[in-house]
Amino acid sequence: SQELEQSPQSLIVQEGKNLTINCTSSKTLYGLYWYKQKYGEGLIFLMMLQKGGEEKSHEKITAKLDEKKQQSSLHITASQPSHAGIYLCGAGKRTYKYIFGTGTRLKVLA
Amino acid sequence: DTGVSQDPRHKITKRGQNVTFRCDPISEHNRLYWYRQTLGQGPEFLTYFQNEAQLEKSRLLSDRFSAERPKGSFSTLEIQRTEQGDSAMYLCASSSSGSETQYFGPGTRLLVL
Numbered sequence: 001s002q003e004l005e006q007s008p009q010s011l012i013v014q015e016g017k018n019l020t021i022n023c024t025s026s027k028t029l030y031g032l033y034w035y036k037q038k039y040g041e042g043l044i045f046l047m048m049l050q051k052g053g054e055e056k057s058h059e060k061i062t063a064k065l066d067e068k069k070q071q072s073s074l075h076i077t078a079s080q081p082s083h084a085g086i087y088l089c090g091a092g093k094r095t096y097k098y099i100f101g102t103g104t105r106l107k108v109l110a
Numbered sequence: 111d112t113g114v115s116q117d118p119r120h121k122i123t124k125r126g127q128n129v130t131f132r133c134d135p136i137s138e139h140n141r142l143y144w145y146r147q148t149l150g151q152g153p154e155f156l157t158y159f160q161n162e163a164q165l166e167k168s169r170l171l172s173d174r175f176s177a178e179r180p181k182g183s184f185s186t187l188e189i190q191r192t193e194q195g196d197s198a199m200y201l202c203a204s205s206s207s208g209s210e211t212q213y214f215g216p217g218t219r220l221l222v223l
Contacts (some may be wrong), residue, residue: 005151012197031210042114043153043214088152096166096214097143100152 002027004089005092013079014109021074021104023089029069033090033098043088046074079108112137114215116202122194124219131186131218135204142185143212144177145201146170153201159185160207192222 003026014021023032031050035043046055049065049072056063060077076083086105090098115134123129135142140161141184145153155174156168162183171177180186189196203208203212 033211035214040199041201042116042216045211045213048211053146058192064131073206090152096141096158096160097155097168098153102150102152103160 002091002099003014004091004101006087006089006104008091008104010105010107011109012109015080016078018037019076019079019106021106022057023072023101025035025070027070029065029072029091031092032065032072033092034063034072034074035088035090037086037088037103039085053088076106079106081108081110084108114204116215116218118201118218119216119221120221122223124223125192127192127218128190129190129192130186131200131202131220132133132184132186133215134154134184135202136206136213139162139204139206139213140182141205141207141212142179143146143205144185144187145203147199147201150199151172156187166189189220190222194222196220197222 005024007022033048034046037043047063052067052069054065062075065072083100087102090100092098117132142159144156147153157177159179162179174190177187197218201217203214205212
């Protein structure tokens with residue numbers, strides 16, 4: 001079965017710094033989803049990537065799916081306290097169910 | 111904008127009691143999903159409905175769990191004879207058949223004492 005591994009597990013950065021979160025799959029990714037979760041709350045959809053080499057941006061967050069479609073990265077430029085939370089990558093094929101990584105916990109110090 | 115809503119947001123119960131959670135999906139979405147998330151983990155798939163039909167159940171969904179979506183709109187998840195191991199966040203998500211993106215509700219946090 002497919003597994004997703006995220007790194008790092010947690011991250012503390014100073015406000016204004018850039019950061020990258022990685023998501024590595026044990027199998028080819030057919031659809032890769034990035035979500036953000038604030039502690040104790042639901043998941044907020046950020047972006048979906050499907051094609052190898054695809055890159056999408058939303059505000060200061062950029063996500064990329066590598067050519068071989070087994071790894072994705074999420075990059076935050078000039079981090080702000082509002083970026084703090086748990087970032088989760090999820091994958092699905094003909095998606096009626098997703099599998100998720102264990103998440104990366106981000107803290108941004110003001 | 112009416113996103114996915116869940117009720118209640120928090121539930122504390124004693125071991126052995128039954129609990130029921132409700133999920134109202136985005137109105138035009140015909141697919142509905144339940145996930146369970148424990149502390150420090152990503153969500154795990156429990157079950158999936160397309161309209162009123164329950165099309166898949168995870169092995170995580172023991173006989174004490176039952177989910178329904180009687181009219182293809184809202185869904186309920188019932189846990190009978192709760193155990194301490196049932197303590198978790200229960201998340202509901204919905205999607206339309208034309209899109210693979212699932213939109214999540216705020217979750218119901220269950221604590222079994």
